[in-house]
Amino acid sequence: MNRFDYVRPTTVDEAVRAIASGANARFIAGGTNLVDLMKYNVERPERLVDITRLPLDRIEERDGGLSLGALVTNSTVAYDDRVKARYPLLSSAILAGASGQLRNAATTGGNLLQRTRCYYFYDDATPCNKREPGTGCAAIGGVNRIHAIFGTSSSCIATHPSDMCVALAALEATVRVAGPGGERTIPFADFHRLPGDTPERDTTLGADEIVLAVDLPDADFGAHHTYLKLRDRLSYAFALVSVAAVMRLDGDTIASARFALGGVAHKPWRDAQAEAFLAGKPATQETFAAAANIVVAEARPQSENGFKIELARRAIIRGLTQAAAGTPQSQSDKRIA
Structure with a gap:
């Protein structure tokens, strides 16, 4: 693991300034994915921006639906009575993933941004366009039993690992983000990307933006x-x-x-x-x-x-x-x- 600076902002504006400062910076909250990637030398940030003190840890009513703050833990979402009553699909998907200990630490925003579990992505001795653009994709023609069958490219055949995100896609959630230019909303269908020629980019989130919340629409699919x-x-x-x-x-x-x-x-x-x-x-x-x-x-x-x-x-x-x-x-x- 490389050496890095560490900062802990207390406001969203401070967090955006820290991530947009020009350093190779990463946000960290639960750290259930990022810390592993740092241990494997897949991620080598020069600065960690600890956002656990930001006021993004609530589930709130919004526009007839629910807003899940980016720092709300997966366990909190899964067991929230409002989520279970109105969006039981989301609760079920979260409970299908990881372990109880990980769900207690993992956050809503972090779940959206977790990276692939491709074997080659985690192994820095093998070529991987997602980890190091331009080096090739060892999974193509390699060990690819777990890999994608839809939306692939000649650059990458990795899959997104989240359970929660699959439910959010079906529920047609939206993602609210903030950056130097202010806030914007991204439809969930547009948040994650297909690999194309730039598989190193998992999402349409800007490098200087932070996820604020995931908003669930005013809908009721409780029974079916x-x-x-x-x-x-x-x-x-x-x-x-x-x-x-x-x-x-x-x-x-x-x-x-x-x-x-x-x-x-x-x-x-x-x-x-x-x-x-x-x-x-x-x-x-x-x-x-x-x-x-x-x-x-x-x-x-x-x-x-x-x-x-x-x-x-x-x-x-x-x-x-x-x-x-x-x-x-x-x-x-x-x-x-």
Whole structure:
């Protein structure tokens, strides 16, 4: 681990000035991802800006929805009564991830900004365009069982590791950020990036900006939702494929539905065509299978992860079935319902 300066601002303006000072600076709060990356010499910041004293640690009512401060811990969000009642999908997704100890430390803002768990990204002895632009992608043609099947490029096939973000994508949250030019709002669909030719950039957040909060819209998907996570072991493992689904029904007809996939792309993956197809259709296995086929038709597997296509297809069908039936996947009894 390299030497670094350490500052602890007490206001958002001070934090923005510290991160925009010209040094190779990083924000730190829970540190559950950044500290690991520093130990592996993947991240070598010259300055750490400790933001744990900023007033961003509350869940508040906002515009009919809820605002999750960037420093609210994952555990606080998951167990908040308002979240459980109005956005149970989000609570379920958070409880599917990491461990209780990590959820107690990890923050809302940090979860949005966590980096890929690609083997090659963590190994500084191997080429990785995300870690060191222009060196190549060792995962392409290498060990790529856990890697992306959607939205990849010749520069990177890494996946985004978050569970929480998959739910936030399906819920169509927004991200409020601040920088030297003031505050702005980023739709969640636009916050994370596909790799393209610049895989070192995970998000559209500016280098001199800070996440203030994630805002949940005024919506109620309480009854018909599920977060289904498929992985190599039942706990403390990242998703091979996950599905966050919310649905509104009019009798046995789908009035509207949204779903996002995790573990398959550089960002939470949604398919607008598949979601539009579901509207007005009967909530049946046949309908869900047809929607799943629309999604996986765009998949482009690597040498070792072709199994993810069929796994994703089945997960979409099962996730939509659970959401329609109002029988969400339990995160304590992880047997698939």
